[in-house]
Amino acid sequence: MEWTREMRYRPYADWSAETLLKLQAQASNSPYQMGYHIRPTSGLLNDPNGFSYFNGQWHVFYQSFPFGAAHGLKSWMHLVSDDLVHWKELGLAVAPDTKYDSHGAYSGSAIALDEQLFLMYTGNHRDQNWIRHPFQLGAYMDQNGEVTKLAEPLITQPEYATDHFRDPQIFKHGEYYYIIIGAQDKATKSGKIALFRSKGLKEFTDLGYLDFTADTMGYMIECPNLVFVDEQPLLIFCPQGLDKDIVAYENIYPNMYLLGDKVRLDQAKFETSTQQIKNLDDGFDVYATQAFNAPDGKAYAISWVGLPDVSYPTDQENWANCLSQVKELSLKDGKLLQRPVNSMAELRKKGTILIPSEIVSGSQQLIAESGEQYELKLTLDTDQNGTLHLAGNDDLSQSLTLDFSTGQDAQLTVSRAHAGQQFATKFGTTRKIDLPAHQTLELEIFIDHSLCEIFINGGEHVMTLRFFADQGPKQIALTSENGPVNYRGTFWKLKSI
Amino acid sequence: MEWTREMRYRPYADWSAETLLKLQAQASNSPYQMGYHIRPTSGLLNDPNGFSYFNGQWHVFYQSFPFGAAHGLKSWMHLVSDDLVHWKELGLAVAPDTKYDSHGAYSGSAIALDEQLFLMYTGNHRDQNWIRHPFQLGAYMDQNGEVTKLAEPLITQPEYATDHFRDPQIFKHGEYYYIIIGAQDKATKSGKIALFRSKGLKEFTDLGYLDFTADTMGYMIECPNLVFVDEQPLLIFCPQGLDKDIVAYENIYPNMYLLGDKVRLDQAKFETSTQQIKNLDDGFDVYATQAFNAPDGKAYAISWVGLPDVSYPTDQENWANCLSQVKELSLKDGKLLQRPVNSMAELRKKGTILIPSEIVSGSQQLIAESGEQYELKLTLDTDQNGTLHLAGNDDLSQSLTLDFSTGQDAQLTVSRAHAGQQFATKFGTTRKIDLPAHQTLELEIFIDHSLCEIFINGGEHVMTLRFFADQGPKQIALTSENGPVNYRGTFWKLKSI
Incomplete structure (x- = not known):
């Protein structure tokens, strides 16, 4: 129109x-x-x-x-x-x-x-x-x-x-x-x-x-x-x-x-x-x-x-x-x-504590069915790298990806290139920030259907974006091609307001 | 119009x-x-x-x-x-x-x-x-x-x-x-x-x-x-x-x-x-x-x-x-x-347990400022009578009243005659039910601004009504002209949906 x-x-x-x-x-x-x-x-x-x-x-x-x-x-x-x-x-x-x-x-x-x-x-x-x-x-x-x-x-x-x-x-x-x-x-x-x-x-x-x-x-x-x-x-x-x-x-x-x-x-x-x-x-x-x-x-x-x-x-x-x-x-x-704000915690339903297991050159599913409305707190240890997949489909061919490295040239890169419908691609499909070298990475991620808000290291950075994933069940997964990734975290489905 | x-x-x-x-x-x-x-x-x-x-x-x-x-x-x-x-x-x-x-x-x-x-x-x-x-x-x-x-x-x-x-x-x-x-x-x-x-x-x-x-x-x-x-x-x-x-x-x-x-x-x-x-x-x-x-x-x-x-x-x-x-x-x-339904309890904010004190021919305030949105559970002992005031103003000259008697001719009468704006008065301003003689009266009352729902004795009766009280602070009180009223109960402000 x-x-x-x-x-x-x-x-x-x-x-x-x-x-x-x-x-x-x-x-x-x-x-x-x-x-x-x-x-x-x-x-x-x-x-x-x-x-x-x-x-x-x-x-x-x-x-x-x-x-x-x-x-x-x-x-x-x-x-x-x-x-x-x-x-x-x-x-x-x-x-x-x-x-x-x-x-x-x-x-x-x-x-x-x-x-x-x-x-x-x-x-x-x-x-x-x-x-x-x-x-x-x-x-x-x-x-x-x-x-x-x-x-x-x-x-x-x-x-x-x-x-x-x-x-x-x-x-x-x-x-x-x-x-x-x-x-x-x-x-x-x-x-x-x-x-x-x-x-x-x-x-x-x-x-x-x-x-x-x-x-x-x-x-x-x-x-x-x-x-x-x-x-x-x-x-x-x-x-x-x-x-x-x-x-x-x-x-x-x-x-x-x-x-x-x-x-x-x-x-x-x-x-x-x-x-x-x-x-x-x-x-x-x-x-x-x-x-x-x-x-x-x-x-x-x-x-x-x-x-x-x-x-x-x-x-x-x-x-x-x-x-x-x-x-x-x-x-x-x-x-x-x-x-x-503190009151955001009132949206949380019962939390799921993520139980780490070793990933060697592979993929670990963190949450099988995340739904469309959740909070994920995730701590990634120093000197490692991998990819966090949000809103992932069955085989992770589609997901919103967060590539992280926490070593010397520490960075976080968010990509929506494979997260469903593409838009505004002329302004790029990734956003990247530099992180302090050799430090733990703290992520607080809020997903609300087509909105993603990522608070990094206690709010030193925020990365906010829309994405329009295909309808269907969605998983959260970690993949790594370079050996194990150590992490800990909690996942909460969130109530509507 | x-x-x-x-x-x-x-x-x-x-x-x-x-x-x-x-x-x-x-x-x-x-x-x-x-x-x-x-x-x-x-x-x-x-x-x-x-x-x-x-x-x-x-x-x-x-x-x-x-x-x-x-x-x-x-x-x-x-x-x-x-x-x-x-x-x-x-x-x-x-x-x-x-x-x-x-x-x-x-x-x-x-x-x-x-x-x-x-x-x-x-x-x-x-x-x-x-x-x-x-x-x-x-x-x-x-x-x-x-x-x-x-x-x-x-x-x-x-x-x-x-x-x-x-x-x-x-x-x-x-x-x-x-x-x-x-x-x-x-x-x-x-x-x-x-x-x-x-x-x-x-x-x-x-x-x-x-x-x-x-x-x-x-x-x-x-x-x-x-x-x-x-x-x-x-x-x-x-x-x-x-x-x-x-x-x-x-x-x-x-x-x-x-x-x-x-x-x-x-x-x-x-x-x-x-x-x-x-x-x-x-x-x-x-x-x-x-x-x-x-x-x-x-x-x-x-x-x-x-x-x-x-x-x-x-x-x-x-x-x-x-x-x-x-x-x-x-x-x-x-x-x-x-x-x-059970999920109604999820609307409750922190509860206030009502601490009874003896009422002799007088009035006891149960909740000083009830607000407009709450649940009140109240148990009234047998063989007594009195009046529960909801949405009461300062001097209780205005309130939604529940007259109860739990003796031989036990009854509960709800009156909105002094609860703010009057309407539909040609169909009466009170509603009355008979209660079993000499039995404890259990009330579960839900107030939502201009709506009152009263569940009586575990849902054997429900009394539902609209009322349009004047704006201003509202109290909950018990009055009795015939000696003490024994009661126990809990009050919860309720969240919005």
Whole structure:
């Protein structure tokens, strides 16, 4: 199906309820549909929005185009949770229904006030010549989930930026609210982060661009986030068109982070001495990660698992993408760690402790029938190599493979080249990370139907990816061509949320 | 809002997706919305349909009018479960989209075949004069949830019945499939159950009315079900307009049962010697209970919590009703027991054991803040009386009350007269059951926001009701004006599903 502009921007009122009900049933019935991750009720999901803690619950919203696997007219869909794991869908919260968001209620963030959750987001309006006019809009959500939009924009497109000006993140620092916004500089056509501040959420002072790097950040920065991890500032952002000589990456667009020493927001300065810009996720499919500091100071992140301008196999089923699990951010020896939240353990059914047996030039089945929804914790000893097969078919001719070596040139390579339906192959079918030499490798792997999240060495790396294995029984196996592999681990089937 | 015929029967294609999205959000955001029961995604829910076990999962569907709290154009919404407790919504499964179900895909049942679930339901077609033509229709659902309707009806309205001819239940007995259908006899305008049988689900032989009582069963019987409990036949049915001298009841329409000794289906005979027709539920709001025998022979039932022709407070929020929890049926000393399924215990969070203290002419708080979602097990000793208050406000001026006496004239009376918003008061605000004299009273109470299910003495009685308490903190308390009350019990907050 070709998505014409008319179809993508057709008002929600002009789609039929029958179509929507069918799309919802189609998304629910898909064998690739996630069981314990946030997924679209119908159509396409992209960026997480408004991740926050308010009224005694965690809140997150997602960018939604409910009418198919296309980036059409966007709205915010709302979910709440008591534990960051079990999410309850509340449905449409911010619809594209005013003159300022007539062509989409795009991404944004939220901050809890006393009795209300304040939402700040980008509304797009297209004029008769299809010229985009981005507006940074505000809305108040009350404790019953009722959203009241402000009548006028809070921030309009500044002189210095093009119409690529979006994704406001609001946070409080000291006595001010600060807002950072992804921007394209008009003069240089380069990616920037604009900084504003406000005392009472009524008037916003433009502080210019945030100074955080001397390098050119491609042609546009999307979804900037500034959070504090153990009091150090962390900048998460998506520099589109970033030169790979500045930071290497393989996905169509990267999601990067930069750990700072401190910020001087009044001077628009993000200071970092030794830290470099790095990939936030070393897998295939993470983008638009949103992070925020909870009332207790902890930093949490959640990602869109999906990429702009990439087609996924479920496009054929009229739905696409999901959100990652929530990741708790912390620092260890100056390095960023991303970890599953503790409540994830509540999804575990009875565990199976893996009983090692010696593998010599062969294959050992770890789990005969893994199902589609599980957690696998696996420790691999130093100085060995082999391949872990997930979602393997009978003869392992099909599987998602993790090639590991834990010796001198230690590496982990994930390949989806033989894991069912192929897609996005022009960006490669493998992702590789270097590991510390001669060290034990700790893997925490979460599989949810067509989603794989791999936490490596306590969250020093995360590799997130979609894969679309053929239907049928699936095994987990270890193969080795170079002698025995020593391992230990536990396997849990996981409950749905 | 007045629901005109045009609005109620408007095709799903003529409602807008925007309206549906708003209705879905409204139903989700309601403070009265259930957290661990099946509830409408939007609009009105009524009868459970197609309760079955197929393809390794439990299935249930519900009658849905997605566009408001009205009995409009009906469809089937589908849910699946691994444990009869955690239900996953799959959405629209049987739409009113053929000439035979153009005016509603009404209630029916399901039976698992090898690779398919066979659905049998009533389709209504209205002609130009708005005359109803009921058809008993068939459809096959495959393992991917795809439903294919048969082109032609399986059974049409027989000569002897009026157009009140609906709600087929299909089950296998011996080498035949049997179908029972609720009917109104044309000659006498009385409620009947029509019986058919079939060998290959292609040709259906009319066996006439099922002979199970000499009494007149009102003017119509809806939702007949025949299941076997410990090998004894059990007939569950809804005789509308039943004379209260035949069986006493207080609800607008009753849901009755009759336990038999045996059935001779080839002779259309349901034989019972001593058993009488009884209320299946002694509360306010149970109707259209559907039961079936699982592959292991166990009998399970699930009820619509809601009644025809009754308005509920959430009608103002454009949604209405829910399903009960699944009840396992068994016999004890020739009496029917209805019990929560074992998996319900998996919803429990950490329990609180109630520590009794003596109450003399006063009130004891059992739980200071119960929340809206819990289970309370309470044992009350013999020869005492008092009142249990659920969902009580600060001074207990508002609460759902259970007056108990466990002496000579032992009784339990549930009153919702002071439990928030009043409704259906013309059918009374209390329901009372007699209890065995001088016996301990065992209560298992499940509260889910606006739903209360009370299992009495191991399931000898069930009292199910909706109530709409004011928002705010809620306590559980015991009051007594006649000396101490001895009790013991446990309280658990329950997880959402």
